[in-house]
Amino acid sequence: MKVPLLDLKPQYETLKDEIQKAIAELSATQMFILGPHVVEFEEKAAKYCQSGYGCAVSSGSDALLIALMVENIGPGDEVITTPYTFFATAGAIARVGATPVFADIDPITYNINPALIEEKITSRTKAIIPVHLYGQSADMEPIMQIAKKHGLIVIEDAAQSIGAECNGRRSGSIGDYGCLSFFPSKNLGCFGDAGMVVTNDKEKAHRLEVFRNHGSEPKYHHHFIGGNFRMDALQAVILNVKLPHLDEWTTKRQLNALDYHNLLDGVKGITLPQTAAWTTRHVFNQYIIRIHDGKRQKVWDALKKADIGCDVYYPIPLHLQPCFQYLGHKKGDFPEAEKAADETLAIPIFPDLTIEQKQYVAATIADAMR
Numbered sequence: 001m002k003v004p005l006l007d008l009k010p011q012y013e014t015l016k017d018e019i020q021k022a023i024a025e026l027s028a029t030q031m032f033i034l035g036p037h038v039v040e041f042e043e044k045a046a047k048y049c050q051s052g053y054g055c056a057v058s059s060g061s062d063a064l065l066i067a068l069m070v071e072n073i074g075p076g077d078e079v080i081t082t083p084y085t086f087f088a089t090a091g092a093i094a095r096v097g098a099t100p101v102f103a104d105i106d107p108i109t110y111n112i113n114p115a116l117i118e119e120k121i122t123s124r125t126k127a128i129i130p131v132h133l134y135g136q137s138a139d140m141e142p143i144m145q146i147a148k149k150h151g152l153i154v155i156e157d158a159a160q161s162i163g164a165e166c167n168g169r170r171s172g173s174i175g176d177y178g179c180l181s182f183f184p185s186k187n188l189g190c191f192g193d194a195g196m197v198v199t200n201d202k203e204k205a206h207r208l209e210v211f212r213n214h215g216s217e218p219k220y221h222h223h224f225i226g227g228n229f230r231m232d233a234l235q236a237v238i239l240n241v242k243l244p245h246l247d248e249w250t251t252k253r254q255l256n257a258l259d260y261h262n263l264l265d266g267v268k269g270i271t272l273p274q275t276a277a278w279t280t281r282h283v284f285n286q287y288i289i290r291i292h293d294g295k296r297q298k299v300w301d302a303l304k305k306a307d308i309g310c311d312v313y314y315p316i317p318l319h320l321q322p323c324f325q326y327l328g329h330k331k332g333d334f335p336e337a338e339k340a341a342d343e344t345l346a347i348p349i350f351p352d353l354t355i356e357q358k359q360y361v362a363a364t365i366a367d368a369m370r
């Protein structure tokens with residue numbers, strides 16, 4: 001049996017007619033940049049995230065970048081984030097000329113450990129970027145308290161966590177900004193690259209809009225240097241068709257996680273994903289198992305041999321990346337991030353997984369661990 005890590009085709013099949021009709025209608029208008037479909041999606045997606053405003057942008061990476069830009073964060077400034085995330089989080093900080101400052105993760109949720117943030121704060125610290133990895137929120141209450149106490153901006157990297165909840169509040173709506181990605185492998189994926197910044201602050205929302213279009217306001221008058229961070233209308237029409245189905249796909253991901261939990265319960269030497277006390281909704285962008293005793297490679301090999309997709313998110317923590325050598329870190333600086341990079345493995349969790357596929361994945365893992 002073949003089980004891909006991600007298969008988007010069954011989902012497309014169910015929406016094919018609707019999506020093709022929407023694309024055909026847009027094509028007839030030949031209006032490709034921003035426009036009414038983008039505005040409609042901004043309103044619906046912001047509401048879904050319990051946020052007041054949405055600014056549709058070109059990617060999740062650009063969402064992080066533009067949030068830092070509108071806050072005028074740049075050279076000489078420091079931004080605290082996790083070393084265990086997709087590259088874009090720290091990449092955005094470095095791209096505006098600021099310095100990424102890492103704080104190690106909590107080994108249970110793999111998200112930044114709030115207890116390690118305050119010791120990293122200096123007079124140059126401007127912001128904190130917590131990442132809600134794999135679809136589970138970081139522990140936002142202490143993070144917001146620290147930010148308030150020190151006057152810091154909070155930019156949530158919610159690329160993997162649309163619809164996730166922390167104590168009943170939606171991912172992206174808690175900090176000053178929430179950054180979403182609609183990359184095809186995210187829970188709400190488009191047909192290419194797109195992203196969004198959500199915020200509850202009208203003034204911030206306005207600045208985002210101006211920066212998204214080269215800082216132009218009014219047209220051809222530039223008070224700021226922004227960029228071209230616009231979302232294609234084509235992506236917005238597709239996302240408008242898909243958004244109403246997101247909750248049903250999330251429920252399927254949660255059921256897959258529950259099935260794995262039951263199927264893998266009792267397998268010695270692995271730790272299954274755990275739901276934190278503050279997590280009131282986990283959206284399982286990934287299902288991550290931790291494999292102890294140096295056996296990850298063994299499980300990896302067994303899965304590949306059985307035609308089952310799996311991957312490591314992420315094999316090298318950011319403080320050990322060659323491009324961040326200038327930060328002066330060494331192995332051992334962030335032990336929990338390093339341990340997670342060595343021990344974790346992502347297995348298939350996409351909504352359309354069948355029970356037979358889940359049983360086959362679980363049996364293959366159990367077998368490899370025996």
Ligand SMILES: *Cc1c(COP(=O)(O)O)cnc(C)c1O
Pocket residue numbers: 059060061062085086088089131157159160180181182183193194195
């Ligand atoms: C995917 C992702 C991004 C970047 O989003 P893109 O749309 O691919 O640019 C940023 N942060 C995290 C945690 C991600 O998973």
